[in-house]
Amino acid sequence: MNTSRDTPWHDPKRYLWSLGLLVPLFPIIGAVVFMQTGQIWGWWLTPAIVYLFIPALDFLIGTDRSNPPESAVKQLEDDNYYRYIVYAYIPLQYAGTIITVWFACTELGPLGIIAGLFSCAYVNGIGINTGHELGHKRDPLSRFLAKLALAPVAYGHFYVEHNFGHHRRVATPEDPASSKMGESFWRFLPRTVIGSLRSACDIESKRLSRKGLGFWHWRNDVLQAWAMTVVLFGTCTFFLGWPALAFLVIQAMLGASLLEVINYVEHYGLLRQQGDNGEYERCLPKHSWNSNHIVTNLVLYQLQRHSDHHAHPNRAFQALRHFDDSPQLPSGYASMMMLAYFPPLWFKVMNPRVVAHHRGDFSKANIHPRKAETLRTYFNGFNTSARV
Template identity: 25%
Template sequence: MWDYTKYYFAPMVQILAILGFYWGGHYTWIAIGAFPAIAILDALLPLDQAERKMKSHFWAYLPVWMATLLLPVMYFVFAWSVGNNDLTGLQMAAGVMGLAWLSVVPGVPATHELYHSRGRLARFVGRYGQVAFLDCMRMEVHVVGHHRDVGTAEDIDTAERGLNLYRFVARSVAESVRWELRLDADNLEKRGYGRYSIRHSLWRALLAIVVFQAVIYALGGWTAVGLCLTSMVIARFWVEAFNYYQHFGQVRVVGAPIEKRHVWNHYGTLSRLYAFEITNHADHHLNSYIPYYKLVPDREAIIMPSIIVCFLSGFIPSLWYNAIIKPALKRWDNEYASPAERRLAREQNRQAGWEDWFDDQDGRAKQPDAPVFARG
């Protein structure tokens, strides 16, 4: 029972944020205040590499559905608060940042879990729940593109070595939109329809945004629309920022099998719960239909710090490179990569101006110096 109960942590945080928006005043800080609280606890608590003992799909998915459906509720209550409570500029700013943060986590993991489901209703709700971060077309590109191309130069969600967070986010937002538009247009053309006919998912995505903002306007007026839209834009960029840490620097030969090693896992006690195991997703790349509660932590993987610690460090590229990702990649190249992958890794290191931590030019690797992260 405890394994089921603890995943209600995510909707619980959302409900507290909603109450804070409803009460107004300084309570609007609850949403953004959850971020440092969770970050600190996740970094201090011991890692959680336990396998879950959950059998009931219904009870396991109930908090996922709650977290997804609470996304628009958060926006609507904040919009009402803007229109009815006498919020200061600082309190409105806190609400904007809190909405953005909660749209990304638990918003992204919850909607991601639903649109990877086999059920049509779950996929529909997962797709349009992403209106909270302006990305209702992401489902196909993620499922078809990322899950096929992960670790290769073709994957827009895999950051190559030397690419800092800021450049990656700007590129990824632009590239994901381009791929989303083209993928659906190509499919329509193959079926004999116009590339941007009314059947294109772009028009449904825009309709979802218009309807969403119309409700916000009805609740809080134009000020609420502006504030909520600002949250959605910020969230959209933060979504790509989180992608940055999941596969950074890893390489895979195009066409080669995807293996558990082609992903970074983060086993923070709270982040596993709060993000519905999206930080424990090696198995997810082997079979994208596996529900979150059946994902088994890879105990042979390189142990990474809390995903929130990684997220914060990325804003200072030198800190991210030198304290976290270079030591991890050195181990990955020397202990996990195939000979062909080591050649790709060496070339990326060269292009990034990084160290060449291989002792042979034929792909054989030396054993790394005192590893920073221990095996699980």
């Protein structure tokens, strides 16, 4: 007789995870629509999906708090189906990017170029999440593909900074990728871009120094990732001219900003406490904002279960769990990042949640220094009798 231990667990969302592969298809669809009709609307599908369709579906379909049993984790992680889904994103990502660059440089007018820019940017911005998932794997192929996924947005240093910087310093004032309460996204953006770049170079320089190697050695992971960008951008520029380079640079900036607005959402105002020895407590579920909205989780490889990701960075996306004590966002990342673009609305929605999560204790929040006095008054005047 089979026991529950012997019986394979069935993932009810097994085939739904492949819906994420629709995203990199949209630039290709845009090209097909243009060739068939001469219309550019196909290239507007990606931003429409990101900003309208996914948030609407999150609202309509709702959340799923169910977790796979711990006994099924090894089964899930040994199933190559999930890994191949992630792998498949990259060739589609590159195909859509190259096709759109070609049309932008040869066929499209100004409005079509703008549509193509947003289409490419959001596919490659979401591609950073593909690089994120693969960058946590231990095998050389996954790590190589992680850098490849980051190349179209010229954000290869994320491979180093995220794994060896952010995961160590998350939810502390020292982390450039953890936003502070009272800090708008527009103030956070240059701080995190510059800080993450510096951090990645510093981390890699120290790693190589321990091996007796200089920063400019070919084994530098940051330089390897950037070299992929140079090859991609350089090849497109060689065949299509300088307009191709301008197109790629602008879409890279837009795509990277998509990553950073999600970074902004993930740890806003949350703080790991320091012990008497100055060491921060280990990262716990309470140090990441989470969401169980189904559609965004399907598209982003369950990135919204961010607490479990920080607790177990190498755990595959299909095995990530919900924790009851993790702070919950009112909606999915797709909706929250739009809110972040408008600081007054963001503060109105999220500041009360930060206060309630910390139960009115000002010292437990990660506060922007320039907003400290204002927020101290806000904490003192806020009713925290009920947790949000």
